[in-house]
Amino acid sequence: MAKSIQSLQRAAAVLRLLAGGERRLGLSDIASSLGLAKGTAHGILRTLQAEGFVEQDPVSGRYQLGAELLRLGNSYLDVHELRSRALVWTDDLARSSGESVHLGVLHLEGVLIVHHVFRPDDSRQVLEVGAMQPLHSTALGKVLAAYDPVARGEAVRGAREQLTARTVTDLEQFEAIVELTRSRGWATDVEETWEGVAAVAAPIHDRRRMPVGAIALTGAVERLCESGEVRPELITAVRECARSVSRDVGAGRF
Amino acid sequence: MAKSIQSLQRAAAVLRLLAGGERRLGLSDIASSLGLAKGTAHGILRTLQAEGFVEQDPVSGRYQLGAELLRLGNSYLDVHELRSRALVWTDDLARSSGESVHLGVLHLEGVLIVHHVFRPDDSRQVLEVGAMQPLHSTALGKVLAAYDPVARGEAVRGAREQLTARTVTDLEQFEAIVELTRSRGWATDVEETWEGVAAVAAPIHDRRRMPVGAIALTGAVERLCESGEVRPELITAVRECARSVSRDVGAGRF
DNA sequence: GTGCAGCGGTCGGCATTGTCGAACACTGAT
DNA sequence: ATCAGTGTTCGACAATGCCGACCGCTGCAC
Incomplete structure (x- = not known):
């Protein structure tokens, strides 16, 4: 199997990390957990947020999984x-x-x-x-x-x-x-x-x-x-x- | 809001496309639906498959949503x-x-x-x-x-x-x-x-x-x-x- | 049987793209 | 007031993912 797309691998790792941690996670936590620069992690989170895969608590700034995942998971069951x-x-x-x-x-x-x-x-x-x-x-x-x-x-x-x-x-x-x-x-x-x-x-x-x-x-x-x-x-x-x-x-x- | 990561946007579009279509979709369908080159679409699908977000029927080669989405959607509910x-x-x-x-x-x-x-x-x-x-x-x-x-x-x-x-x-x-x-x-x-x-x-x-x-x-x-x-x-x-x-x-x- | 048309998958050159780290504004606690 | 955090922005660099042509295969049609 040929190489995977780096940014996608990282985005998937972010989602899995968010799914694992019980509570919402901060940007710095995520970046350091995955060994990424803060700017890089932010870019990934920003995109995931725009797509609905991740939501951000406006007051604390912390991140959690987004509603789109629930919708897609349900579609998975349909198929x-x-x-x-x-x-x-x-x-x-x-x-x-x-x-x-x-x-x-x-x-x-x-x-x-x-x-x-x-x-x-x-x-x-x-x-x-x-x-x-x-x-x-x-x-x-x-x-x-x-x-x-x-x-x-x-x-x-x-x-x-x-x-x-x-x-x-x-x-x-x-x-x-x-x-x-x-x-x-x-x-x-x-x-x-x-x-x-x-x-x-x-x-x-x-x-x-x-x-x-x-x-x-x-x-x-x-x-x-x-x-x-x-x-x-x-x-x-x-x-x-x-x-x-x-x-x-x-x-x-x- | 600054720019989003292109490959992630496209991957999200792929997932949404798969969620919309009732049946499994072929690589060429996906590529043409999103206006991507086949090689590009394949790279995205290959990565999504490795991460469990997409599954491929081994006999027909067609793609559908993967089990990881169900797991993540469930985690969303927990949080x-x-x-x-x-x-x-x-x-x-x-x-x-x-x-x-x-x-x-x-x-x-x-x-x-x-x-x-x-x-x-x-x-x-x-x-x-x-x-x-x-x-x-x-x-x-x-x-x-x-x-x-x-x-x-x-x-x-x-x-x-x-x-x-x-x-x-x-x-x-x-x-x-x-x-x-x-x-x-x-x-x-x-x-x-x-x-x-x-x-x-x-x-x-x-x-x-x-x-x-x-x-x-x-x-x-x-x-x-x-x-x-x-x-x-x-x-x-x-x-x-x-x-x-x-x-x-x-x-x-x- | 043989051809063709379609499929999914691969590869390498090019330049677009995402990465990195420093600097930013802001908050809250010390 | 200071400081140590936070999330966020930005620009330069080159690594990265994109593209399109090419490959091997399958299955249908003739």
Whole structure:
């Protein structure tokens, strides 16, 4: 691959920096964090601001991400083929199981949630579309690591953070889980990422049997599990749903 | 304002073009649409792809928006101060009224939805966060046009598309509505944007009384309205909610 | 099978373009 | 009043990204 455009690389780094920092960032912080001259960083920010990718607080002068990113992110979802094909199936799964359903794809060093069906009751729930989940501890992540060599590489290479008491961080144990997942075709997460939360996931393949994403059923551990294991009928339902989406994706690819 | 960085402007134009076109676009289409040489467009796309802002279908070679945009758009929501302060109030409003609630801000020539609370029942609903609404026909848009001079300018200048039989497109009538909205402090949309859908909206101000957004209650016209008018208790509830958020925003700004 | 027309991708010369660092106006705290 | 910060502007320099011709490939048509 030939060389990238320098100013674009830097602009992308600025956006990622702003996305990482919780609070608004000042120009000097940004410039020094990226090793740029203040004037250079200012030029990039000025342009990003004019395009709506970045906003500036008029009183403090600090910068934060802009609204245009939200609009473009939404457009991304509109075009997302896997997501559109999964809509009805995931909806059915949430309805029949009474739990929330997530659709995730591999992105960078984690799982990006591209669709989220709320649990069908009146409880308060926050939408997680656009959020990232770790590869090593979540059901979605394990499934992707089991079928996608790139995901597996990231999970093995990356830091497997200890999120709860039950998180598996040891490399050998993790690889055994990946192996088990590939052989049986599904993965679970029983309080390995969040206390009290369990999940089951199954992979989605395209017609060349390449993994393109995963579907997960997530809910309170006391509802999903029986004596420490996820209830078999839920596992079946998730796998069934993932197979349906796979068929749908494969069929439409001509 | 000094000059913008050319390559960034062009990259932003590429992203917007990809966001606009429903389908994936080819390199030549992009280059000719923006009046660029193919080599130039390719350099920009190559960099955007490396950064994750654009993805390329390996078989057709066509380009579409990338996952990084979704992630960044989500980060934008995390930092959004107005949204975070409005969360609890809008939730209460949806709960007490039994209808869905939207929080919108002015962006470009329309209203950008930054928060959406689903109607609290089991019906299928699509999340509209990140979507745009027109200024001239929606309740949110009218409120923003009434209080924000920039929004008003956009609404007056822009094309006021006829969306339903009841949409007001005439400039004079529209300005009368804006005037009425400002004097009474709220706006409605009874089947002016979508058939069968009605809405009420009220403005959110910061402590300098500058408009920063608007809150709307949206639902089926037969539930929200009585003899062609939105029910008074709903109008009161929306205004109350908007005032609460305004107080919250104003109080936290020190 | 063979031609052609379209695609995406590459390369190198030219000059436009973005970079850099110093100087600027301004704010707020010392 | 001073000072240490901030975000911003500016101009000179050369590195940078732009352009247009060229390449290899695919797929359609004949």
